[in-house]
């Protein structure tokens with residue numbers, strides 16, 4: 144009897160423990176969980192994947208663009224799709240903030256949203272579409288990890304230009320500044336170093352790496368001279384908007400090359416190289432990820448779920 148009770152209790156405890164592990168609570172009281180749309184819009188994930196896969200097949204640069212949208216959404220008042228809102232006569236939106244001036248990928252999100260609206264009108268939130276699904280697919284379509292994402296976010300009705308200016312990290316930031324920006328959102332050193340590995344794909348404009356490659360950022364000792372020279376040439380030819388890949392060897396493959404570049408002192412932004420070269424836990428993580436791509440993939444997926452759970456804040460608790 145005792146043994147049957149024990150086996151019975153453990154048989155329902157196991158799924159309970161698993162589902163608790165997949166649950167996450169946002170500060171505004173919405174529970175997020177894997178499978179949120181299973182009944183209300185069972186094809187939601189397939190629709191997102193279909194659109195992302197067809198876009199990325201013809202325009203691979205859309206994948207890094209969508210991944211970046213996710214980060215810029217979550218860091219400004221939580222993951223609530225406020226990054227998609229346009230300014231109105233009453234409100235200057237996140238989009239108008241300087242760090243958001245080169246965001247792209249909005250048309251992919253629009254297309255996903257309109258297909259979802261046709262399939263399940265008024266059911267799937269934009270924040271789930273961008274954050275949970277499109278960003279995850281962007282990574283896996285470029286050869287990176289895939290993961291289960293808790294869903295059920297609610298969309299914002301208002302955006303906030305000043306929060307976007309204040310809370311998105313700056314490409315000229317040093318390690319302490321970066322750690323502080325991530326800590327404000329409950330993200331630790333490991334989360335920060337793993338998430339920064341997103342810069343294994345995509346590009347940046349000269350205006351964001353000029354100071355580093357010309358040595359104006361005072362970090363001349365930690366840049367490979369040949370790399371600096373090549374990037375200075377890109378700037379000279381193309382001016383402020385000349386783009387360069389974060390990772391020259393495999394700019395559209397989601398691998399651990401970013402960390403190998405940092406160890407070789409070929410990080411593109413000052414904020415990239417800030418993760419390596421000064422000693423301490425950040426250096427250790429960069430070294431580990433540069434040697435162990437699987438560990439990076441695992442930690443990146445974990446940190447993406449954590450970033451996706453950054454809570455929305457009530458207006459009265461808004462940033463100091």
Ligand code: HEM
Nearest residue numbers: 207208211214245312313314338341345346347348351414
């Ligand atoms: C650690 C602090 C970070 C800083 C200072 C930073 C800054 C930047 C800057 C300046 C650019 C280039 C913009 C341009 O010149 O047009 C960029 C691109 C990008 N960022 Fe970050 N970023 C950071 C972290 C992240 C994180 C956490 C993610 C995602 C998880 C991310 C994803 C991307 C991607 C994918 C691109 C390339 C976009 C494209 O090619 O369209 N970044 N970032």
